[in-house]
Amino acid sequence: MTRRMLGRLANPQLLALVGVLLINWLLFPSFFRVTWQDGRLFGSVIDVLNRGAPVAILSIGMVGVIATKGVDLSVGAVMAVAGAVAASLVVAGYPAPVAVIAALLVGLLCGLWNGFLVAVLDIQPIVATLVLMVAGRGIAQLITQGFIVTFNDPLLIFIGTGSFLGLPMATVIALVLLVLVTLLVRKTAIGLFIEAVGVNRAAASLAGIRSRMLLILVYALSGLCAAIAGIIVAGDIRGADANNAGLWLELDAILAVVIGGTSLLGGRFSVPLAVVGALIIQAMNTGILVSGFPPEFNLIVKAGMIILILLIQSPLATRIAPRRPQRARIGVQRTAK
Amino acid sequence: MSIITKLALAAGLATALSSGALAQDISGKVVGFSQIGSESGWRAAETSVTKQQAEERGVDLKFADAQQKQENQIKAIRGFIAQGVDAILVAPVVATGWDDVLQEAKEAEIPVVLLDRGVEAPEDLYLTSVASDQVKEGRVAGQWLVDNVGSEDCKVVELQGTVGSSPAINRKKGFEEAIAGHDNITIARSQTGDFTRSKGKEVMEGFIKAENGGADICAVYAHNDDMAVGAIQAIKDAGLKPGTDIKVVSIDGVPDIFQAIAAGEANATVELTPNMAGPAFDALAAYWADGTEPEKFIITESKLYTAADDPEGEYERRKGLGY
Incomplete structure (x- = not known):
């Protein structure tokens, strides 16, 4: 039992995360120093958890979509829309809970729209979600009329920058979502259904899975997650920046899912490992910030690290240095846990 | 002239x-x-x-x-x-x-x-x-810092614009020109905040951790006001006083920075x-x-605004312009 647990922990994603954190520690010796300040934890590791939360939340939604052989390019734009809705409503005088719920509903609606295009109209996911990726930012700009809508609402600011039990609120929200979604897909049959649809939608339908409903569900979840991330990002800077909120984060979310070992071809997926992927990306970002590299190197360092991490996970690396020799020997293909 | x-x-x-x-x-x-x-x-x-x-x-x-x-x-x-x-x-x-x-x-x-x-x-x-003149904008910001720290040692952290963009290159160059020859002022850290509030805040958080919880930082120079606004929030989250513990100087002159100057949380901005x-x-x-025939290149003024220049009034004048 213990050995199996240890075996589970020794997967390449967690090793990569530990590796990146160790590199950060070598570059910046007080990387792991955490202090207690103003009723919250304070330190670089906390920054990784806090700043990584939006992409982690996006990747929780994205992993289900990618497991169905789809992709959701619109999440960055949906973040901007949700932030714009929440900010505009509180500025217009609506109570904050109403603004938050409205923003979440708008995100859900965006997800349902994507799901409708993909599942009902059978448009390829990359094209279907590209529509909202482009239009969404325009919608957000329309809502904010091109301004950065700033607000002083305590609830929205709490969601973005508050803390719960010393942990940043964004981290707590990501953690709760992680647990809920993991339970949803692993303690019910939904996870298996998603994998079945991702491997072969026609076969899954013939086997009695309502694949259309399932697709709409995963895109709706992705939209909802994007809205949550959007509210957090807006609360963080006390303003909705339609031009920049969530810009390119869809790519970070897809990368996090891929680093987490989920195949873009659908099927096998893991929600916790996607979150680990998001943390790896953020650990690199934070590491670059505290290490003092010139900014010209940011993207090169990131790209180099990511290639390395993907290489470690590749079938080639598994052949050269088998991670689980007993399985490799008897030729059992790794399947979903 | x-x-x-x-x-x-x-x-x-x-x-x-x-x-x-x-x-x-x-x-x-x-x-x-x-x-x-x-x-x-x-x-x-x-x-x-x-x-x-x-x-x-x-x-x-x-x-x-x-x-x-x-x-x-x-x-x-x-x-x-x-x-x-x-x-x-x-x-x-x-x-x-x-x-x-x-x-x-x-x-x-x-x-x-x-x-x-x-x-x-x-x-x-x-x-x-x-x-x-973007180089001049950087120079005016740098000059303000030179005039305001006197002979004290001052470690500056810089929030650059998007890497490779001409305002980022030129505003960096101008600032460095202004502080050249003043050995007490050094740029301790320099990173890109992509001209956005959220990145400005994130990068500043990193700088504060890296520089002894912010105690070693004397001033932050941001290539635009939006990054400065983000940095101000990061400084506040770290339990420090922006404008006092860490001086804040930036470029552009958008309405929100005038609000910050009025509140004493930012020190100076150079107007574009x-x-x-x-x-x-x-x-x-x-x-x-x-x-x-006018000159072929007319250079606009890069005016410096501080708390002495009626920041509330400047905010009121600008907020309706569409910034």
């Missing part, structure tokens, strides 16, 4: 030559304005200030929004030429590809003034260009004026009055 004295001289000369009549009176003239689009708050402010300036002078401004496309700008300029306007203002979206359409304007004897960006075309194809049209109209007025 500063731009103000240049303009004053030009205006004075023009008045002297134009037999007592007001040389600046250009009311009734029709001017076409091809704007890039409204990609940033500053751009929107430039559009509204240009319209204001035209109205003040009684100029009939024909406005065309190119939505970031050069082909739309060329179409708009051809349209202005066909309508026979008296002058054309262009904020060019890219630097190349203007020779033909500028030649057409020249043949129609319509003076063209470039606003805030230059083009790669023969200089005789346009009357003048009005732009800010959205009023590019004012000097352009002045140059046109002199040109129409007696054919005075």
